[in-house]
Amino acid sequence: MSRECQPCTACCDGWVQIKVKGCEAYPGKPYPHSTGSGCDDYDNRPVYPCRKFECSWVKPNSFLPDDFRPNECGALMIDTVLHWQGIPVDLAVPVGREIPPETLQWFMQNAEQNMRPLIYQQQDPNSKTLEKNPLTLAYGPPAFQEWVLDQQSKGIALW
């Protein structure tokens, strides 16, 4: 059976940065047509990103458990957001300030078991506001972590 998004609106609410019809959504700034449980302009949604975007949970044959819909598990995953040394790397962003520990632990175990390095984000614990660009952390082999740090120090976008 295919999975249904609603009542999740995590991507539309800007937890992953998107631009719809020229309007940016990012943490703390949901897309204006998101109702928090759906879209009030659903029939007019554009192809990109609305009709095409699929998080890892809603994709057919998803490797994520049933109860990992982003609004339930507190994180939105996008698989194979980049490759490192030919290996696919997954991205997880929090739906909120940070990924709940039990969810993050599952992602980390998945990264280890399937040899898929993980990049994940958290809001800065020292900041009271939601940052547009949360802290970006790496989980995987030391060489992968060093590579991510190196890219960040050079100001190179990871994805």
Ligand code: SF4
């Ligand atoms: S985050 Fe995933 S499940 Fe939630 S609305 Fe977006 S595509 Fe659907």
